[in-house]
Amino acid sequence: MELSVRQKKIIEIVKDNEPISGDKIAKQLGLTKPTLRQDLSLLTMTGILDARPKVGYIYSGQTIEPLLYEKLFYLKVKEIMVPPVFIKHTTSIQDAITDLFMHDTGSLYVIDDDADFVGLVSRKDLLRATLNNSAIGTTPIAMVMSRMPNIISISADERVIDAGYLIMNHQVDSLPVVEKQDSSKVIGKISKSKLMNHFIASGYDMEKNKEQ
Incomplete structure (x- = not known):
């Protein structure tokens, strides 16, 4: 490229x-x-x-090298995105914390009764929500989540470099990957750690191929 x-x-x-x-x-x-x-x-x-x-x-x-450039930066988001972990907007903060650690993820995507994406909650959000809060067992996650449309998202056909730029510029840990025609439908997730793994693995593979 x-x-x-x-x-x-x-x-x-x-x-x-x-x-x-x-x-x-x-x-x-x-x-x-x-x-x-x-x-x-x-x-x-x-x-x-x-x-x-x-x-x-x-x-x-x-x-x-053109091939490395294309593999690193022009790969489509859909090639490396991972499945998100969904929770209902009525889920309690306590149950959300359990889900976060059970799935070993950095963020949870919140959906409503129609399965539409309505918010996002991160590890930091949950940590803040537990401070001086004795009602985490009954407080719904909707009270502490970041809400749409104030969440930065990306579509599956955009480039990895675009995802990296959005994550860096907005200082977030992950991006919801949404349907191009309907941003309320989340089909995947791309995180800072996933991007880093992609860059390191691709560079390492290129080095190995050169040695061979």
């Missing part, structure tokens, strides 16, 4: 002006820094650029 025209232009700007800040790169392109955030993140993660705090971006001289 080829780098985009804009990504190639960013590399040339860095080569000619290193070290250079993200703001200055954006100015040369006539864009805003937030517009370039995904491009800069990708170029840094692939090792083409090196981001140094209080210094700026420099060109590392590395390149990324």
